[in-house]
Amino acid sequence: MLKTLIKTLFISVLALLYGYTPLALSTQDISPVLTRAEYTLGSSDIIEVIVFGEGDLTVRRQVNSRGNISFPLLGSVNIQGNTVGEVAEQLTILLKDGYLENPKINVSIFEYRQFYVRGEVKSPGGFSYLPGLTIGKAIALSGGFTERANRKKIKVSREKNEGERNDIDVNIQDSVVPGDILIVEESFF
Numbered sequence: 338m339l340k341t342l343i344k345t346l347f348i349s350v351l352a353l354l355y356g357y358t359p360l361a362l363s364t365q366d367i368s369p370v371l372t373r374a375e376y377t378l379g380s381s382d383i384i385e386v387i388v389f390g391e392g393d394l395t396v397r398r399q400v401n402s403r404g405n406i407s408f409p410l411l412g413s414v415n416i417q418g419n420t421v422g423e424v425a426e427q428l429t430i431l432l433k434d435g436y437l438e439n440p441k442i443n444v445s446i447f448e449y450r451q452f453y454v455r456g457e458v459k460s461p462g463g464f465s466y467l468p469g470l471t472i473g474k475a476i477a478l479s480g481g482f483t484e485r486a487n488r489k490k491i492k493v494s495r496e497k498n499e500g501e502r503n504d505i506d507v508n509i510q511d512s513v514v515p516g517d518i519l520i521v522e523e524s525f526f
Contacts, residue, residue, distance in 0.1 A: 456521035457486035473509035487524035
């Protein structure tokens with residue numbers, strides 16, 4: 338373990354001395370690696386809500402295009418942009434208001450919204466997101482590059498704020514997040 342740590346430190350120092358700037362130090366925020374606790378919910382995500390001791394209130398719901406889910410007793414609840422922890426707190430407060438005395442709620446992501454790949458890949462389209470997915474793995478899921486693909490010119494259109502997207506140049510080691518649109522450009526040669 339110590340040997341690996343020393344080797345990693347040595348390589349990092351050499352890389353910095355020779356002008357290599359790792360992704361974490363670059364000026365663009367290209368690849369946020371999100372934990373489930375940081376991930377904010379959006380349209381098409383599917384969540385599972387478990388209310389302990391209340392089987393009728395345990396549901397699996399897809400977030401609609403307005404950022405809402407339908408929840409028993411409460412009706413439509415807006416959860417757009419919230420983390421699963423924030424949704425659990427929100428539902429706890431709402432259920433305490435005249436429905437349950439001390440609800441214990443767990444909210445988890447059952448299925449993430451899709452990401453999309455278009456351009457010079459063999460099978461463009463939408464694909465299910467899995468944590469840890471990289472650009473390279475996403476391209477492999479879409480059948481790989483076509484013969485005309487520019488393997489060095491890949492962009493990601495990523496949702497920045499509600500409704501706004503930001504186009505970013507990426508490489509195959511960068512991370513994909515749900516809702517991303519990967520664009521593989523055409524090569525001229």
